[in-house]
Amino acid sequence: MVDAGYFRFTHEEAVRDGKNPWKLRTDFDAEIDLDDMVATGNAFVRAAGEAQVAEDLAARASQLSEQPGGMGGQSIVDGEGRLIETNNALPRTEAETAVDFIFRAMNAAHHAEEEARRLIERPELDFRHERNQDNAISEWNEWLIALGQAYDEQYAGLSPELRPSSLIVHHDSGETEYAQMSGNTFALPDSRAASIRAEHLKVATEDAGSTFDTINGEIIAYRRELAHIGNELGGQGYDLAGDPLGVFATPQMAQFSAEQLNAELARDTPPDRHVIEMHTRNLAAIGRDIHGDPPDPSQGQRGRMSPGDRAYLEAFHNTLTADSLAQLGRPDVPAGVQTSVGNSITMLMNPAIGGMDPETMGAEQVPASIRSFVYDYENSLAHRLGPLSSQEFNGFGTLMSRATVAAGDEFSKALAHAAVDIEKINEEPRRAGVPPENTASSGMLEAAALNTDASAELLVDPGFRGGLLSQGWDSSTGAAELVRSGTMIPPGVPEGSPSGRMHLDAAYHVLADAPMHKEAILGTGMSADNVELQRAIGDTAFAHMDLLSRKAHESDTWEPFDVSQPVNGTMRDYGFDLSLEERTELFGLMQKSDQGVRQDFFNGVHLWEAATARDALAGEGILDGGTLDNLGGIAGTVANVQSSVETPSGTAPSLAKATEIAGQGVALIPDLRANLGGTGLAAAANLLGDHLKGTGEQDLQNQQQMSDWRSETWGGLPGKLALVEASVANGRADPGDYRTYLDYGDETSINQYLARMTTANPNVVGYLHTFDEGYDAAVKVPQ
Secondary structure, eight states: OOOGGGGOOOTGGGOOTTOOHHHHHHHHHHHOOHHHHHHHHHHHHHHHTTOOSHHHHHHHHHHHTTSOOOBTTBOSBOTTSOBOOOTTTSOOOHHHHHHHHHHHHHHHHHHHHHHHHHHHSTTSHHHHHHHHHHHHHHHHHHHHHHHHHHHIIIIITSOGGGOOSEEEEEOTTSOEEEEEEETTEEEOOHHHHHHHHHHHHHHHHHHHHHHHHHHHHHHHHHHHHHHHHHHHHHHTTOOSTTOTTOOTTOHHHHHHHHHHHHHHHTSSSOOOHHHHHHTTHHHHHHHHHHHSSTTSOSOOSSOSOOHHHHHHHHHHHHHSOHHHHHHTTSTTSOHHHHHHHHHHHHHHTOGGGTOOOHHHHOGGGSOHHHHHHHTSHHHHHHTTOSTTTTHHHHHHHHHHHHOOSOOOHHHHHHHHHHHHHHHHHHHHHHHTTOOOOOOHHHHHHHHHHTSHHHHHHHHHSHHHHHHHHTOOOSOOHHHHHHHHHHHSOOTTOOTTSHHHHHHHHHHHHHHHHGGGGHHHHHTTTSOOOOHHHHHHHHHHHHHTHHHHTSOBSSOEEOOOOSSOEEETTEEESSOEEOBHHHHHHHHHHHHTSOHHHHHHHHHHHHHHHHHHHHHHTOSSSOOOHHHHHHHHHHHHHHHHHTTTOOOOSSOOOOHHHHHHHHHHHHHHSTTHHHHHTTSOHHHHHTGGGGGSOOOSHHHHHHHHHHHHHHTSOOTTHHHHHHHHHHHHHTTSOOOTTGGGGGGTOSHHHHHHHHHHHHHHOHHHHHHHHHHHHHHHHHHTOOO
């Protein structure tokens, strides 16, 4: 039996296609707390009198929001609770101008909240919703009345034998229905009640959908206004992420901004720069709050994301599409925007600062826009192969290359593994004659390299290391950055610490394995740009030249020990050794590298020889014979790998003069050897240039001599000359008149100078004897 309760329907039943105006209004109410905004607004007005610039406004307002008071003792709301406009009441300091924008935001929120309430409450949607239920009940009652009339007319006045088994019921609307006997009475069919209910529920659904669209339009208008206000405030330096008003960096605003970007980036025309910057400004604000200035990865004031920061980033990247994320890597998108977006990804994926941890949460929890490039790349690439196969991935790679702050260990390693695999996947269409340039892998590796410990851990892994070193890269910049990051001990990290040891282990494995991948690293027989990778391997060797200089018969990392041991006059807590054979192979690889890389590497070696010789012969004490032996070993290895190279004729450079200048530079630059490992080869080779600037005749001559020195191949001669010149510089040898031989600057005259110095200075004989022991052992190693 159908009763009146059957025709009641809930709010949820009136919702179609997710258009629930009641929930929309409730959610918006929760987002916009007007009472709290009023209290905060009071604090802003008071803060504006104390903070002269917008950067200080949010912080001071946060402090004052906990104290009572209004603007000059008056409230910022009127008797009916409306916000009072303050534009005319405030003087025009920068902070007070910012307050004007704050009040615009508050009034926009107030207006949107009022409209949402008005559209829901009586006499609007709630009233119509109840009326639709009442109308359904009324219509059903009309049918019941019509049924009663049919009973009286067609059944009650007839004898039992003539009474029908069904009644024809006529409604005032002209519709007809058949009522059947049910027990001792007649009943309308259930389908009629269902039809009445469905008809009136449809009207209620249309009402709800229309109201949802109207409220949503008000909220979108509010968000659009808020985005513009936030853009103005952010441009003045106001801290949007740390905003005590709590409206600019909500998850809802993140979703709105991502939706606006999706729409803007889907256009056929170039994206509007203003729109792109406006809807990524909060990303930059969060980065500043966590890391200070994003280009500096050191932690800022908080060092961790607040729950609100993380909620914003998650909502943003869960709403942004993968295509939009890739489009943000386009060349016509401002680099600053790309940095903000790249950093938003690395921050979100760093559990150390409060972000996500894919290892514990599972990769499926990573926002789909990011996941498709890092975890689902094989599926994503499968339908993109062709002339434009890597376009989307290259856009993502650009964003990653712009990032300046590190992701967590797990995500950094996932980025690196994906980069190597994507490069492999792109090899196939390249072999088939389709040349899709892949720069995505390089950008992803650059982002991974920001995490130094993750980089070292990756390079210790033989599978990853082999994949990295055996690739023919379209761009090897990222691979180079990861090698440097993983093999150079970060400043302030003790080499005997777990992190320091892991970096030294990584350096050992890279330097030992690189010659095994010589063909790939040199790009032999393939279309590849591996110059930067070659340079990074040279940088790694140069940074660890002291360890490479040791005369070792076997290659291995040191066993941990409690007592430090000396290496070229410096006590080392941990290290590694390369055998003479592997050192020769490594230097041979550098000899065959790109011309610029080769010159920078061996120039760096010569600088190391000059600095090491100076340090070894400094003072008046007993010399460290091991250092002279190591010095000779490096000189012998250089001579060995350059034995088949003829010095170019016609230039007649003065190696002697260059070595003298190098020695002067070593004396001028404090702690030169201690700082060599922290510089790249090019920087090291040019280090002395800063001390040779000038326009005088002698300055220009010195600059020319150094330039000539850097362009020649001298084998082991620079090391031997550096040792003798260091003896003179430290007062351990008398050059007499023999230095005139050096004026000629050719190999024969230099050797004559060395011979005369040996005859005249017994000390030099001993130095060179020890030097030659290392030299002879290294120069004879088979190649």
